[in-house]
Amino acid sequence: LSLAERLANYVVEGTKEGLLDDLKQALAEYPSPLAIINGPLMDGMSEVGRLFNDNQLIVAEVLQSAEVMKTSVSFLEPFMEKSVESSSKGKVLLATVKGDVHDIGKNLVDIILSNNGFKVVDLGIKVAPADLIAAVRREKPDVVGLSGLLVKSAQQMVLTAQDLREAGIDLPILVGGAALSRKFTINKIVPEYNGLVVYAKDAMDGLSLANRVLD
Ligand code: B1M
Numbered sequence: 563l564s565l566a567e568r569l570a571n572y573v574v575e576g577t578k579e580g581l582l583d584d585l586k587q588a589l590a591e592y593p594s595p596l597a598i599i600n601g602p603l604m605d606g607m608s609e610v611g612r613l614f615n616d617n618q619l620i621v622a623e624v625l626q627s628a629e630v631m632k633t634s635v636s637f638l639e640p641f642m643e644k645s646v647e648s649s650s651k652g653k654v655l656l657a658t659v660k661g662d663v664h665d666i667g668k669n670l671v672d673i674i675l676s677n678n679g680f681k682v683v684d685l686g687i688k689v690a691p692a693d694l695i696a697a698v699r700r701e702k703p704d705v706v707g708l709s710g711l712l713v714k715s716a717q718q719m720v721l722t723a724q725d726l727r728e729a730g731i732d733l734p735i736l737v738g739g740a741a742l743s744r745k746f747t748i749n750k751i752v753p754e755y756n757g758l759v760v761y762a763k764d765a766m767d768g769l770s771l772a773n774r775v776l777d
Contacts, residue, residue: 565591566602573606574613576626578633585637595638596766599670603634631666635673644677651679652704652776655697657689659710659718667739667765668709674765675772691725698731704776707768710739716746723755732757734775738768
């Protein structure tokens with residue numbers, strides 16, 4: 563198997579045997595650590611999603627795939643480019659919405675923003691609107707970032723935006739995650755909120771939008 567196929571396979575099989583050696587080799591061959599994540603590792607995750615959808619994998623197996631992804635991201639993180647400016651660009655409050663446990667994408671957004679001059683406060687997963695509102699008041703962020711992968715999470719983002727509006731909050735919101743689209747964001751979330759709402763398709767897009775929003 564090629565290096566790319568082996569890397570995707572670790573994720574699909576949920577096994578870590580040989581993973582770190584292949585990641586080291588990939589660091590030498592790929593243009594950046596993020597290219598390893600967005601390329602072969604994400605290919606593996608897409609295949610996991612497909613097999614799971616097809617009932618060929620059970621949740622316990624998908625959890626092992628998630629573990630491989632998390633281990634890989636932790637291993638690659640120290641090799642990612644970091645900007646010199648120290649947490650001066652602004653503060654981002656990050657959360658996976660209520661009812662949703664998926665956090666690999668959110669954690670990637672955290673890493674990318676933190677490495678590029680943002681101070682990130684991560685509230686974790688299954689964050690209810692009331693907890694988000696309390697955190698906005700406590701942390702006084704410049705941007706709120708919401709992640710969600712389930713179809714019902716897209717609807718939860720609409721409810722969260724409504725609750726934020728009712729609480730008098732109009733900070734820019736950055737939304738992302740597999741269940742969302744730019745169209746859904748514009749048609750469903752934007753009308754329910756008084757502030758700016760922007761959709762990011764991936765973590766790098768999230769970074770450039772966060773930069774633009776705070777410029
Ligand atoms: Co779940 N799951 N899962 N799962 N899971 C999906 C999302 C699913 C599409 C799989 C499938 O059926 N094909 C499906 C959703 C279907 C739907 O809603 N229509 C699904 C399901 C059904 C479920 C359960 C309901 C299964 C069950 O229990 N029967 C359950 C839900 C639990 C819950 O949330 N209440 C469940 C559970 C799990 C695990 C716990 C086993 C595990 C998650 C572990 C974890 O995260 N700690 C898991 C996984 C791993 C997946 C898949 C296979 C992979 C997700 C992932 O990590 N991708 C997923 C299928 C798939 O996506 N192909 C699936 C890698 C990650 C880097 O990508 O998060 O998309 P992603 O992030 C991207 C972008 O979206 C974006 O940037 C990242 C890339 O740079 N992004 C943002 C994300 N958030 C952002 C925020 C931003 C900006 C960009 O700004 C704030």
